[in-house]
Amino acid sequence: ETGVTQTPRHLVMGMTNKKSLKCEQHLGHNAMYWYKQSAKKPLELMFVYNFKEQTENNSVPSRFSPECPNSSHLFLHLHTLQPEDSALYLCASSQAASGGPYTDTQYFGPGTRLTVL
């Protein structure tokens, strides 16, 4: 496979469920991102990992928990979500410089369409 893949593509869950979203990049990049995309709103950056270290957490509620076991894989663990968390969750990757903020173009996966009942 090439590019950035995400599974599952669609997910319906109740507010008490626990589920995980998976992202894998095959581009040899060292930075990975989780975004939330809601209708008619700008992309919201949730988490950033550079070289497997979390460098950004943009005030995301603790019911979202990221995990980055290596530079190719990124997970988003979901627990006790709310209906307003229903959205498209996009993963992206890029090539970042070590020791500094510079990063190259981000490449996106197709997203997971999440519906919370």
Added chain:
Amino acid sequence: GQNIDQPTEMTATEGAIVQINCTYQTSGFNGLFWYQQHAGEAPTFLSYNVLDGLEEKGRFSSFLSRSKGYSYLLLKELQMKDSASYLCAAMDSNYQLIWGAGTKLIIKP
């Protein structure tokens, strides 16, 4: 604060030309990106401008004016498959992307 403005929706005719505008206000500037996103699919990279001027890439061109905080994406010889949302994003001094809400482009025969 940091902000990106772009029209919510535009309509154009197959074979015509359309220009999608984007204005930005960011803390520092490290370039401007345009992405295309078809419904239910990944945003795909179209262009990157960091210097003033026009960059042409086939039917698509992107323009940047840093002094005006302004960019546009120009699509020529429109095809039905160009119906999509077009996302504008500016990179700030920390290399963070500040995103617009996207412009939904509808192409009519």
